[in-house]
Amino acid sequence: MKKFMNVAASMVAESLEGFVSAHDRVVVFGPGRKFIRRRHLTPGKVAIISGGGAGHEPMHVGFVGHGMLDAACTGHIFTSPTPDQIIAAIEETDTGAGCLLIVKNYDGDIMNFEMAAEAVIGRHRIETVIASDDVAAQGAARSSGRRGVAGTLIVEKILGAAAEAGMNLAGLKALGERLSTQIRTMGVALSGVTVPDTARATFTLEPDEMEVGVGIHGEPGLFRQKITDADTIASMICSTILADMELQNSDRALLLVNGFGGTPTPELYLIYNVARRLFEVSGIRIVRSLVGTYVTSLDMAGLSVTLSLFDEEALRLWDEPVLTAALQWGRHDQR
């Protein structure tokens, strides 16, 4: 394992310090460095808080800022933040309208966010939205039902925009639950993950193998097979996603192709190209696109494809301005 680091124990803290210092006009550390929050909070707005293990960067810290998250809590690598981190973020960012917690569907995350929510009962109004977009993970390791993976960023963007526009806590909760039914993701990996603490790969693939149906914590996927060409890989992913969605006529959608950390951008665009064609053949209009490395699993080579059906409201909220370290556009940008 070769990494740019000093010692494994301080890797997350050092990296977050660099992150805050590079983006100090957008974000600041909360007290005790327990979380990262927007530099400028908006009084009266529902606070949107997310978090999870480190190793998925830029998610979630890269999504803190105007139009998206108010705070993000980062745990150790692939480990949920602790309840006291989440409680501190709630106390700091709730300006009176309550907090919406966006939690990826992993047992550890759900437990700690629930404990935090229970600890502040009577002092803060809290609602929770569970992100669970992974079609490959019904009953997979470390989660009950679908895992929350790359589609989480879509939930965070759209709910962030809605909160910015003044939507109340109940409205955000309902919108989040509606969104969750319309976002599906599937991932494949060409390598495992090397966790700095252990310096060992979480799984090892032969030079001609790929792992299908992976999550973002280095856990094995659904099955392993010989690597095939991009057309075949994209076709398998897209058909699995489509089989798990309830399509209407003339659906409009966002297509997100997300790299896991070790996959070069041109390969993401190549898969995007195939996936877009396949979805369009199935009658879906791709009206928005996002291609890049957003929801990662350290240095894993691999990618996921996410299809998110967009109604009028979702499309409008997706297009609203966002100003974060990792996702940024203005009102009049054409995307």
Added chain:
Amino acid sequence: MKKFMNVAASMVAESLEGFVSAHDRVVVFGPGRKFIRRRHLTPGKVAIISGGGAGHEPMHVGFVGHGMLDAACTGHIFTSPTPDQIIAAIEETDTGAGCLLIVKNYDGDIMNFEMAAEAVIGRHRIETVIASDDVAAQGAARSSGRRGVAGTLIVEKILGAAAEAGMNLAGLKALGERLSTQIRTMGVALSGVTVPDTARATFTLEPDEMEVGVGIHGEPGLFRQKITDADTIASMICSTILADMELQNSDRALLLVNGFGGTPTPELYLIYNVARRLFEVSGIRIVRSLVGTYVTSLDMAGLSVTLSLFDEEALRLWDEPVLTAALQWGRHDQR
């Protein structure tokens, strides 16, 4: 070698097709798909054209759009675009004010851009700016003098903003030459590059080795050594950069930490954190920061650090709005 691709011969073309389709509100293909250009050209503005081999994405195609490049020509992997591609881009984007060519300092690129410029003499006014920011490559392989590496994006951003604001061809040429003296980059790699055509790594490192002073074409660097901790690596890079710059008192600068394709974002922020401290100790004020994967070498694990001294004009132009696939901010964003 495992890559998401169909066949190596069409990999670049398929990836560019995906790129244009994902960003079709910002870019379009030129005739014959010889280059990618802005969807909306501005009559009377000097056209800014760049290009180079594929494998460095998002550079240059990801920098085409408002406030940066008018066109980008992509060659085969690590191979200059041909003169006819460049000529086609000039003919399409020159709306009367001439063309500025931004060329990375590699012999192949310089030759082909020169041939294109000569071919259009009498029909188009052309000036050329050579990007040459790599401190490690005075006399290195495939270039004469310093290679053009990650600092190229700073040249493209600033000259793009100046052209957008109406600067004429002579002014842009002079500004570009001034910029070139103020930008220095150094890179290190933890792995070689696997070129799809050959399916072989360009160089191989032992599990405990790193290559120091690498460029972005998979060529070996200046020397090889045992990998050390991040503090030591950053210190070596920063001192080499500083030794090659003429500093004034209280210089202001942009600090760019750029991933080569296979290095996760948290490691980039960790190196940023150390490098920023080191530069600040040397009396440099880091007033702008950019951390991410922008100028790549396929799947190479590694990174480069770039320091770009900013006078008032450079800072103002850097902050001007930009709307491209890979770099995007608005007028009022706080960075």
